[in-house]
Amino acid sequence: MSNKVRVRFAPSPTGGLHLGGVRTVLYNYLFARHHGGDFILRIEDTDSSRFVPGAEEYIMETLRWCGMEPDESPAVGGPCGPYRQSERKEGYREYADKLVAQGNAYYAFDTPEELEEMRSVFKTAENPSPQYDHRLRMKMRNSLTMGDDEVRRLLSEGMPYVIRIKMPDNETVSFTDMIRGEVSFNTSTVDDKVLLKNDGMPTYHLAVVVDDYLMNITHAFRGEEWLPSAPVHLLLWKYLGLQESMPQWAHLPLILKPDGNGKLSKRDGDRLGFPVFAMNWTDPRTTEFTQGFRERGFLPEAFVNMLAMLGWNDGSGQEIFSMQELIERFSMDRVHKGGAKFDFEKAKWFNHEWIKQASAERLLPDVKRVMESGGITVTDDRYLETVINMVKERCTLLGDFAEQAGFFFRTPVSHDIDSIRAKWNSDKENFFAEVQGVLKDLEDWSAPAIETAFKDLAVARGIKVGELQLPFRIMLVGGKFGPAVFDIAATVGKAETLTRIASMPSVV
RNA sequence: GCCGCGUUGGUCAAUCGGUUAAGACGCAUCCCUUUCACGGAUGAAUGACGGGUUCGAUUCCCGUACGCGGUACCA
Numbered sequence: 001m002s003n004k005v006r007v008r009f010a011p012s013p014t015g016g017l018h019l020g021g022v023r024t025v026l027y028n029y030l031f032a033r034h035h036g037g038d039f040i041l042r043i044e045d046t047d048s049s050r051f052v053p054g055a056e057e058y059i060m061e062t063l064r065w066c067g068m069e070p071d072e073s074p075a076v077g078g079p080c081g082p083y084r085q086s087e088r089k090e091g092y093r094e095y096a097d098k099l100v101a102q103g104n105a106y107y108a109f110d111t112p113e114e115l116e117e118m119r120s121v122f123k124t125a126e127n128p129s130p131q132y133d134h135r136l137r138m139k140m141r142n143s144l145t146m147g148d149d150e151v152r153r154l155l156s157e158g159m160p161y162v163i164r165i166k167m168p169d170n171e172t173v174s175f176t177d178m179i180r181g182e183v184s185f186n187t188s189t190v191d192d193k194v195l196l197k198n199d200g201m202p203t204y205h206l207a208v209v210v211d212d213y214l215m216n217i218t219h220a221f222r223g224e225e226w227l228p229s230a231p232v233h234l235l236l237w238k239y240l241g242l243q244e245s246m247p248q249w250a251h252l253p254l255i256l257k258p259d260g261n262g263k264l265s266k267r268d269g270d271r272l273g274f275p276v277f278a279m280n281w282t283d284p285r286t287t288e289f290t291q292g293f294r295e296r297g298f299l300p301e302a303f304v305n306m307l308a309m310l311g312w313n314d315g316s317g318q319e320i321f322s323m324q325e326l327i328e329r330f331s332m333d334r335v336h337k338g339g340a341k342f343d344f345e346k347a348k349w350f351n352h353e354w355i356k357q358a359s360a361e362r363l364l365p366d367v368k369r370v371m372e373s374g375g376i377t378v379t380d381d382r383y384l385e386t387v388i389n390m391v392k393e394r395c396t397l398l399g400d401f402a403e404q405a406g407f408f409f410r411t412p413v414s415h416d417i418d419s420i421r422a423k424w425n426s427d428k429e430n431f432f433a434e435v436q437g438v439l440k441d442l443e444d445w446s447a448p449a450i451e452t453a454f455k456d457l458a459v460a461r462g463i464k465v466g467e468l469q470l471p472f473r474i475m476l477v478g479g480k481f482g483p484a485v486f487d488i489a490a491t492v493g494k495a496e497t498l499t500r501i502a503s504m505p506s507v508v
Numbered sequence: 509g510c511c512g513c514g515u516u517g518g519u520c521a522a523u524c525g526g527u528u529a530a531g532a533c534g535c536a537u538c539c540c541u542u543u544c545a546c547g548g549a550u551g552a553a554u555g556a557c558g559g560g561u562u563c564g565a566u567u568c569c570c571g572u573a574c575g576c577g578g579u580a581c582c583a
Contacts, residue, residue, distance in 0.1 A: 012583045128510090185511075190578095226577095227513060227578075229578075346519070483543095
C-alpha cells in the first residue's frame with residue numbers, strides 16, 4: 001500500500017486545455033492505470049491574477065470526454081484534499097519558514113521596481129538577463145545583507161517580502177529522469193527562485209514539492225519546459241528532509257508546431273486551420289472563441305489514440321489502440337526524447353480509422369446530433385444505423401455525415417447536371433421515363449432486384465448499363481458520391497426513388 | 509549571453525554495434541469500381557557535420573552546427 005503508484009495532473013486554470021496538456025494527462029493516466037495506481041487532479045491556482053472563470057470546469061469536462069476520470073480531484077474529493085492550491089494556502093508557510101530557519105532560504109524585501117532596476121543595471125551584452133543569484137543576492141535588500149534587528153523590524157512593520165531559496169554555490173545536482181536518463185545541473189547557474197510570494201501564496205516551486213509530498217505522489221510527469229527548474233525542486237526535497245519520499249521524474253517532450261519550429265500554440269491552430277484545444281473554448285475576458293477537437297468532429301477514442309502516438313509507440317508498428325490497449329502497453333521508457341511536430345492530416349487519419357471501425361450503435365448519438373444540426377430530424381434510429389454503415393468509410397470527421405448521409409433523408413435540391421450533360425441523349429431520357437413504370441411494378445424492392453430490372457430494360461433498349469448509372473446517381477444523390485446506386489435506391493424506398501427520378505430537372 | 513534538453517525521409521517513427529535502415533501519414537502511378545470512398549499493388553523520399561572507440565557505427569564517446577526550452581513575486 002505504501003508504494004502504490006500515485007500520479008497527478010496539475011494544470012493551472014488559465015484557459016482551454018491544449019494538445020500538450022491533454023497528452024500530459026494521458027501519459028499520467030496511462031501510467032497510473034497500467035500500474036493499478038491513483039490518478040489525481042490538482043488545480044495549481046497559486047496566481048490569483050491569472051485565474052480564469054470556467055477554466056477548471058473546462059479541464060474536468062475535457063478529462064470526462066477523453067475518458068480519463070481522476071480518482072481524486074476538487075470535484076470528487078479524496079484523502080489528500082483540498083485539491084486546489086489556493087485552498088491549501090496556509091499549509092505552505094511552515095515549509096518556507098523551516099527553510100529560512102535552516103538557512104536554506106531567506107527573506108527578500110526588494111520591490112518589483114527594485115528588481116527591474118537590478119535587471120537593467122546589471123544587464124550586459126554577455127548577460128542579457130541577470131538573475132537574482134549567488135552573485136547578486138549580496139547586493140540586494142534581503143535578510144542576508146541586513147542585520148537581524150533590521151529584518152525583525154521590517155517584518156514587524158509589515159513590510160512586504162518574499163522568501164527565496166538560497167541556491168548553494170557550485171554544487172552538482174543530478175537525478176535520473178525516466179525518459180532522459182541522468183540529468184545534472186550546476187547550482188551556480190540557477191537563481192534564487194521565489195518560494196513564497198508577498199501575498200502569502202507559494203510559487204509553483206514550493207507548492208509542487210509540498211503537495212507532491214503531502215499527496216504521496218510517487219511519479220511526477222510534466223512538460224520539458226520544467227526541466228531547468230528541476231534542480232530547485234530537487235534541493236527543496238532535500239532541504240525539507242523529504243528526499244526519501246521524492247517522486248521519480250519524467251519530463252515529456254514538447255509538441256511542436258507543424259511548420260517551422262517552436263512549441264505548438266493556439267495561434268498556430270488559428271493560422272493553419274486546425275484545433276489545438278480539446279474542446280471549444282471562449283475566453284471570458286476577451287470573448288475570443290477557439291474551436292476544439294471535439295466540436296471539429298473528432299471521436300474521443302481517436303483524439304486519445306492520436307495523442308498517445310505523438311511521442312510514444314510500443315515498438316510493434318501498431319498504431320490503432322483503444323484506451324484499454326494503451327493502458328496495457330504503455331511504458332514511460334518508450335516515450336521519445338525529442339519533440340514531435342503536430343500533423344493535422346495524420347490526426348484526421350486516426351479519426352477516419354476510428355469512424356470506420358466504430359459500430360453504427362456507437363456512432364448513432366454523434367451522427368444524430370450532426371444530422372439534427374443540419375436540419376434533419378431523425379425519427380427512425382434503425383434507419384440511421386443502416387445509413388451509417390453504408391457511408392461511414394467516407395467520413396473523416398463527424399460533420400462529414402451531414403453530406404454523406406443527408407440525401408438518405410432529404411430529396412436532393414441541387415443536381416450536378418454538368419457531369420452528365422455531355423453524354424446525355426434522348427435515348428437516356430426515354431429510358432428514365434420508361435424505367436419509372438418498371439420500378440413501380442417491382443414487387444421485390446431489394447438492391448439486386450432493382451439492379452436486375454434496371455439492367456434488363458437497359459439491355460432491351462440497347463443502352464450500356466454503366467452509362468445510366470451516373471445519371472441515376474445524380475437523380476438519387478444530387479452529386480457524384482455515395483454508396484452503390486442500387487443500394488441507395490433500395491434504402492430510400494420505392495416511392496422516394498420514383499419521386500427523385502421524376503423530379504430530376506431537365507438535363508439539357 | 510548563460511544553463512539544460514534534443515537531432516533517422518515533408519511528418520509520426522522502428523532499430524537497444526552487424527538489416528537491402530521497418531511501418532504509418534501525406535504524395536505519385538496503377539488495379540478494383542462507369543460515382544465518391546474502402547481495399548490492394550508499386551514508387552519517390554531518411555541517419556545534421558567532424559573526430560574518435562571498435563573487426564564493424566544510425567546505434568557508444570567528444571566537439572561543432574542547428575533547433576527547442578528556461579533564464580518572472582506565471583505556471
